[in-house]
Amino acid sequence: MLKAAVIGVGSIGQHHARVYREMDGVELVAIADANAGTAAKIGNRQNVPYYTDYQQMIDEKKPDLISVCVPTSLHFKVGSDLMEQGLNILLEKPIASTIEQGEKLVALAKEKGVVLAVGHIERFNPAAMELRRRLREGMIGKLYQISARRVSPYPPRIQDAGVIIDLASHDIDLMRYLADEPVQRVYGETVQSINSDREDMFNGLMRFQSGAVGVLDVNWISPTKIRQIHVTGSRGLFRCDLLSQELYFYENESAPSQWDTLAILRGVSEGNVLGIRINRHEPLAAELNDFVASVRDSRKPTVAGEDGLATLKLALDFVKSGREVALIAE
Ligand SMILES: NC(=O)c1ccc[n+]([C@@H]2O[C@H](COP(=O)([O-])OP(=O)(O)OC[C@H]3O[C@@H](n4cnc5c(N)ncnc54)[C@H](O)[C@@H]3O)[C@@H](O)[C@H]2O)c1
Incomplete structure (x- = not known):
């Protein structure tokens, strides 16, 4: 039991x-939150001891692994x-x-082992996982x-x-995961409202090494919630809805018959539409299972610190681009 x-x-x-409370092979030993009311509410809801001082929690409960969900x-x-205390996080x-x-x-993390x-979390969305497998x-x-x-x-919180940083980092990371190749350049436009x-x-553009382009349209000023990924290639288009966990493939009927990645695109016409069966699950449960397994098996997690850092670098490049790059149109 971890x-x-x-x-x-x-x-x-x-x-x-x-999720930890419901997970096999894991015991949620305590939670901590600096806000006493929040700590009590969630501690009582999950029926576990709660603390406002996380160090006191660590000293008393000695957890093997910790989720850090502070701002x-x-x-x-x-x-x-x-x-520094040798804890897996x-x-x-x-x-x-x-x-x-x-x-x-x-x-x-490296120094302390x-x-x-x-x-x-989107890497654990079953529709995105199936999309990656098919790509x-x-x-x-x-x-x-x-x-x-x-x-x-x-x-507002x-x-x-x-x-x-807050929202687009999900898609930047997912695009890195789906394309699985280095990013050569980025360009962003931003608006403050x-x-x-x-x-x-x-709105952002990123160019991958192969010439593939990433297009980002992200905001928190829309009175509806949309989370979608479209992937276009020579053989067709994938439409992935991350909220409903659905994945469709629109076949390009004019594409070369063999799955030849170098084949030249001869034309585009509408072909069959395939609804791909997804074994739905809660992405957070899959993410935490992966974390727990990486601690248990002493292996790298699916999203290691290096991945988080690479994604943060791109996100900050986009912030910089949005602030500093100006094209003067006379
Ligand atoms: N993966 C995802 O889909 C996802 C979704 C939401 C948020 N997040 C990330 O999670 C983090 C938290 O976001 P949130 O929306 O839950 O914020 P939140 O404000 O709702 O929750 C943060 C909590 O941390 C507590 N806190 C602050 N300082 C603390 C301290 N020193 N010790 C203990 N508790 C402390 C606060 O009291 C608060 O309850 C952010 O980094 C955010 O980017 C990720």
Whole structure:
């Protein structure tokens, strides 16, 4: 039995607590939250001891692994404090606020020989997992474009990050995972509408080494929630809905008959539409199972600190691009 704990049981942390509570082979030994009311509410709901001081929780309950779900600006402070003590951690996304902090966290995990996982949860979305499997099999032919749309209403509780770091980092990470190749350049446009010091709307372009293009349309100023990925290639188009966990393939009837990734696109016409069966599951449960297994088996988690850092670097490049790149049109 591995002993689990959660630090920060707000919007997302309370679900970490619930999932650990329901997981086989794991005992949720306690939760901690600096807000006494929140700590009591979630502690009572999950029927586990609760603390406002996480160090006291660690000293008394001695957990083997901890989910860190405090606000992003505290990831570095809390994450490094725990790893210094030899604890295995899953840090919610993004890994940290700055590249320097991210690099220090990755180095510390290595030095201490502990597991550092980062909560880029979309990699555990069953529709995205199936999409990745099909891309690797070559079903799309030559990859041309991955496009992501993630829009929703404004979350007032997020006070320490703009929409790129907070929301688009999900899609940046997922695109890295799906394309599985280095990114050569990025370009972003941002708009501030609610906040005066950080972006609320983001449109981004990223170019992968093979020439495939990533397109991002992300904001938190929309009165509806959409989370979609489209992947276009020589053999057709995938449409993936991350919310409903659905995946469809629209075949290009004019594509070359063999799954030849180098085949030249001869034309495009509408072919069969395939609804792909998805074995649905809760992404968070899969993410935490992967974290627990990586601790148990002493292996890298699916989203290691290095992945979190690579994604953060791209996200910060987009922030910089949105702020600094200006094309003057006369
Ligand atoms: N993977 C996802 O889908 C997902 C979703 C939401 C949030 N997140 C990430 O999770 C983190 C938390 O976001 P949230 O929306 O749950 O925020 P939140 O404000 O709802 O919750 C954060 C909690 O941390 C507590 N806290 C603050 N400082 C603390 C400390 N020193 N010790 C213990 N507890 C402390 C707060 O009291 C609060 O209850 C952010 O980094 C965010 O980016 C990830």
